[in-house]
Structure formats: structure tokens, C-alpha cells
Amino acid sequence: MNNIEAFERAASVLVGGVDSPVRAWKGVGGTPLSFVGGRGAYLEDVEGKGYVDYVGSWGPLIVGHSHPQVVRAICERAQRGISFGAPSPLETKLAETIRRTFPSMEKIRFVTSGTEATMTALRLARGATGRSLVVKFAGCYHGHHDGMLVSSGSGSLTLGQPDSAGVLQEVARCTAVVPYNDREAVKALFNARGQDIAAVIVEPWAGNMGLVPPLPGFLEELRNLTAGHGALLIFDEVITGFRTSEGGVQQKKGIRPDLTCLGKIIGGGLPVGAVGGRAEVMDHLAPLGPVYQAGTLAGNPLAMAAGLATLEVLASPGVREKLEDQSAFFAEGLAEAARSCNLPLSVTRLGSVLGLFFSSSVPRNLDEVRATEGNLYPLFFHAMVRRGHLFAPSPFEATFVSLAHDRSVLESTLGAALEVFSELAERRQ
Incomplete structure (x- = not known):
């Protein structure tokens, strides 16, 4: 063939x-x-x-x-069970490993993809703040869930327009899209709608338009604006996590986001995602809080083992x-x-x-x-x-x-x- x-x-x-x-x-x-x-x-x-x-x-x-170490970890784990749908010490071990590297992730919820991680983070942000509007940046990709499949409107203060058939206008209106690296546009949006903004989600280095770096002061401005208006700052480090210094862009820049989304490397090639952040925010998730999220294969033992093996190789x-x-x-x-x-x-x-x-x-x-x-x-x-x-x-x-x-x-x-x-x-x- x-x-x-x-x-x-x-x-x-x-x-x-x-x-x-x-x-x-x-x-x-x-x-x-x-x-x-x-x-x-x-x-x-x-x-x-x-x-x-x-x-x-x-x-x-x-x-x-x-990689031999990753393959060996998967094979050894598979011989003892492929999926439990129940708690496993491997989940705890990988979460502890990630938290040591990303101290901002005080508590963690594993999911099965980066898309699911960002979807959970945004629902959590809305549930924790009681607000509806989310801010994203043109060119940053955060998965294919409805609220993120939007493009910018006619100006920096307009709400998003559906970028895919099947995405309702009512959903798109809950997302505002501004140009990446445009501090003034973000400030103007916060001045106009700050009381409605639940979160700003950003790829700290925009890896879905070819890897565009942040301009000096851009990420710091996002941290200041969100903190000043009671909104959450979400770093989508699905691509950048573990690719630079161990603690991602947030460690490199010395910025502590409220929530962080990870994926890719923490699964070692198997499907994994994670959202984590401040404990008081994360505790809004079920079963502790009213924000519902669940996943039958979340924390899958094979994926946990592959992720741990990968991070162990990187730590050598x-x-x-x-x-x-x-x-x-x-x-x-x-x-x-x-x-x-x-x-x-x-x-x-x-x-x-x-x-x-x-x-x-x-x-x-x-x-x-x-x-x-x-x-x-x-x-x-x-x-x-x-x-x-x-x-x-x-x-x-x-x-x-x-x-x-x-x-x-x-x-x-x-x-x-x-x-x-x-x-x-x-x-x-």
C-alpha cells in the first residue's frame, strides 16, 4: 500500500x-x-x-x-490494568510532580485533552466569579469547544463572531476577542466591561500562529488588569509547558496565573490534559463545589505512567x-x-x-x-x-x-x- x-x-x-x-x-x-x-x-x-x-x-x-523508558512504563502498567475508573496512586504522583514544577497549580484536575482542560478552566472561572464574559486573543487556539471557536468582530471592543457552523451566536457573545500583544485594546475592554469579565485566557507564547512571543510588559499587564478587576488569568501552557524552563513561561516571566492548562508532554504521547490553580478557585469543582466536570478515562493509569516516565527522563x-x-x-x-x-x-x-x-x-x-x-x-x-x-x-x-x-x-x-x-x-x- x-x-x-x-x-x-x-x-x-x-x-x-x-x-x-x-x-x-x-x-x-x-x-x-x-x-x-x-x-x-x-x-x-x-x-x-x-x-x-x-x-x-x-x-x-x-x-x-x-523512548525505552516511556515504553517500558506503559507496558508494565498495562500488565497490571489498563483502566480503573477509580482513584489510583499514579494520579497523585503525577499531580505532585507537576505541582513541584508549577507551584501556581496548588490543586489539579486531570482530563483527557488540552481542549477539555481549557473548557474546564473557563467553566470554572465563570462559576467561581459569577461572571459570563471571557477574553481571548486572535490567533491563540484553546481547543474546539464552542466558546473558543470565535473570531474577532469589527473592533477591539466587539464581541466574538461564530467561527464554525454549529456555534450559536448566543455562545459567541460570551467571548471577546482582541489582538495578541495589544495592551491598549485589553485595557479599553476592561474599562468598558471589567465588571463582566470572568477570565482572560492566553497562550503566553502564541504557539498556534507559528510561535509569536509576547511583547515586553504584555503578560504583566494581563496579570495587573485581571487582578485589579477581580477576573482570573488563565495561562494555556498546553504547548509551552515543560518546553522551556521546567515551570513553563510563568516561571520564566515570574508571573503567577490563577489557573494553568497543561497537556501534551504530561501524557508522554498518550491523551492527557490538566487544569490547576489556586486552591480556593479549584475547590469550586465538583465534588467540592457547584461547577460540574467529570471524565470516565480521566487519570487513566497508562497515561499517568507515560507522563511520569517522560518527566523523569527530562529531570535526568x-x-x-x-x-x-x-x-x-x-x-x-x-x-x-x-x-x-x-x-x-x-x-x-x-x-x-x-x-x-x-x-x-x-x-x-x-x-x-x-x-x-x-x-x-x-x-x-x-x-x-x-x-x-x-x-x-x-x-x-x-x-x-x-x-x-x-x-x-x-x-x-x-x-x-x-x-x-x-x-x-x-x-x-
Whole structure:
């Protein structure tokens, strides 16, 4: 079976041939690859071809595919039981591990995805404050629940508009959307509606529009405004958690949010999410409080074991330093390769997450991301795939480096990128 046949067969039974839209390659065109295996830094497709993988299952595989310690933990756990639907010491151990790293997460509730984590956080914020309005930022993605599938209206003070069929206007009105990094727009919104705002939710580094960093003072302004108006500040660190300093962006910036959402890495490749924060806020959740949330597979033993094993690998001596060095080498190498070809490329980096923008300057918000030379990304993507290097099939997604991407692997990718950048530079002339 080749990749075309695999996708055609999938399309006959799966909607669009996929179980998540970005996998359909609509952002870059062409037929998606279907994979049958992964080890270390590499993926293998149905045709037996290998690819250096910089998607990493969209972030959780920070130690690489099929890391022996993670695989062993899953197998040992499976032999003792796959799911209990009841309390397990593994939940407590992983929660304690996370709390040591994220002290702001005084109490934690495990769920099964990042979407469920943010959905729970927003319901909790509304329940704890008694308010209805939530503020999000254009270009930040917090899952596919109704209240977050909204786009900005005609101005910074307008409420959100449904961004998907099936999202009711009445629901969208409970979300206000403002530009990322626009402190004045947020202040104006709080001046106008501060008494109605339950929470501000933000990706502290916007990882769903290519990894856009916060401008100096932006996150601090959010902390001050929410505290001053009795609203909650929610950091969505599903992507950034454990990718930079152990305590995420909040540790790096010295900002303590009221609630934090995690996912990806804390499951080690298995489906896990978590919401945690101040105890007095978290205690509004059932069974202690009136805010209901439940999940049959929440705290699943296999996922807890995989997450613990992953975090144990990351805590090993020298591992974080090695990952930081590898990621810095790769980011600098990509920027230098493009520069040598006179191709505009801005590379952002937060620990082992990178953003690639075909632009001479780093964008500050979604409008500036859209203004980059996005037409170059599909050409870059397919040229790299042909050379055996897999990046995200969308110009709006981040690039992930894992512990398995050693210097020789990165150098091979940089060599291929140099060839591709040279080709792209010629096309631009």
C-alpha cells in the first residue's frame, strides 16, 4: 500500500480521511502521509520511507518516539490494568510532580485533552466569579469547544463572531476577542466591561500562529488588569509547558496565573490534559463545589505512567541543558541558512519549540503573521518532505525539537534546508 492508497481508503470511512483537520494537509496541499512507526527522531510511512520528524505528535514527544523508558512504563502498567475508573496512586504522583514544577497549580484536575482542560478552566472561572464574559486573543487556539471557536468582530471592543457552523451566536457573545500583544485594546475592554469579565485566557507564547512571543510588559499587564478587576488569568501552557524552563513561561516571566492548562508532554504521547490553580478557585469543582466536570478515562493509569516516565527522563542530569543546546543550534542554523540565501526568515524559539516565519521581522499578532510570505511555506514543506524531513503541514503551527534530535540529525536537516532555501530564493527573484 502506498500513501495515496492509504488516504483514499481512509477517506471512505473517516471524515476527510482524518480524525483532526490539520492532518489533511489543506494548509500545504497534496496527499497526507500515513505512518506506521516511529523511533527516536524518525517516523516511518506505509511505504517504508523514513522522515526526520519535527511535528512530534504536535508536541508531546519531547523525548522522542518510543523512548525505552516511556515504553517500558506503559507496558508494565498495562500488565497490571489498563483502566480503573477509580482513584489510583499514579494520579497523585503525577499531580505532585507537576505541582513541584508549577507551584501556581496548588490543586489539579486531570482530563483527557488540552481542549477539555481549557473548557474546564473557563467553566470554572465563570462559576467561581459569577461572571459570563471571557477574553481571548486572535490567533491563540484553546481547543474546539464552542466558546473558543470565535473570531474577532469589527473592533477591539466587539464581541466574538461564530467561527464554525454549529456555534450559536448566543455562545459567541460570551467571548471577546482582541489582538495578541495589544495592551491598549485589553485595557479599553476592561474599562468598558471589567465588571463582566470572568477570565482572560492566553497562550503566553502564541504557539498556534507559528510561535509569536509576547511583547515586553504584555503578560504583566494581563496579570495587573485581571487582578485589579477581580477576573482570573488563565495561562494555556498546553504547548509551552515543560518546553522551556521546567515551570513553563510563568516561571520564566515570574508571573503567577490563577489557573494553568497543561497537556501534551504530561501524557508522554498518550491523551492527557490538566487544569490547576489556586486552591480556593479549584475547590469550586465538583465534588467540592457547584461547577460540574467529570471524565470516565480521566487519570487513566497508562497515561499517568507515560507522563511520569517522560518527566523523569527530562529531570535526568544534563538533559534540559542538552535539549536547550540542540534547539538553539537548530534555530540559529535555520536562520543562518536562510540568510546565506538572502531569503527572509525569522525564527522564534522558546526552549525546544520554534516558529518559522518567511518575513524579515518577527510578527507580533495574527494580522502580521498573515502578512508574511506564507505562500513560501507549502513550497518549503514539500521540498523538505521529498528530502526526508517532516515539518508541520501548516504555516501556523510550531516546530518541535526532541531529545532524540542529536547534532548529526539536526545537521542533516540544516543541509537539506539550505538546498531548499536556495531554491526558494531563486523563485522569489
